[in-house]
Amino acid sequence: MRRFSHITPEYRREMRLRLKPDAERDIHEALPGVLKKRLRSAGVSVIEIERAANKLVIRIDTARPGIIIGRKGAEIDKLKTEVQNRTKREVHIEIQEVHRPELNAQLVAENIALQLEKRTAFRRAMRKSVDSALRFGCKGIKVRVAGRLNGAEIARKEWYLQGRLPLQTLRADIDYGFAQAYTTYGVIGVKCWIYQGENVPRRGQEDARGAGAALRDEPAPVR
Secondary structure (H helix, E strand, O other): OOOOOOOOHHHHHHHHHHHOOOOHHHHHHHHHHHHHHHOHHHOEEEEEEEEEOOEEEEEEEEOOHHHHHOHHHHHHHHHHHHHHHHHOOEEEEEEEEOOOHHHOHHHHHHHHHHHHHOOOOHHHHHHHHHHHHHHOOOOEEEEEEEEOHHHOOOOEEEEEEEEOOOOOOOOEEEEEEEEEEEEOOEEEEEEEEEEEEEOOOOHHHHHHHHHHHHHHHOOOOOO
8 A cells, every 4th residue: 555655734734624624614714704794783894813722812803892892791791602602612802993994994895885785876875985084084095886786687887986096006005895785686796995195114214224225235344
């Protein structure tokens, strides 16, 4: 019988995940979706899960932390118990508030999707979100929806762009979000880009970089 000795640890780890779909894979793939669906009314933008030994640390960025915490912490204790029963691990939940949800692309896209599900006209929902983001100080925003808009037989795309959106600039601070609206006549996709300026390094960092470049360019001493 021929044996293969070139099996790497990464391959063993991947096969272990395939053989245990209800354990490790459930934590990193299914659990974020379940939490996102359960906390949809709380305006959740990001859910991060870290696993260390027999512990789970769940970080939730939300625009409405009061909905997740509940009165005297009742809701968050209930959520922690549900996750512990599902994963059989010790769970710690950290909640961080999003102070300006109008400038968070994921929350803007989900807000537009929620309005579309309530049969709001898509142009009105897009225009309202764009005006709100510009009023809070963003330098540019683009919103695009695609699908059977207003129940049309043929799917199409519509988009709004206000301000600047330099997608080719590496220093540009651009936030991206995507959401789906499940309407009676089909699924409508919503994408959002928000530009908040450039990530310019500080003066001290520039001086340090300049000094490092000067040292690199200096010729080596001759001995």
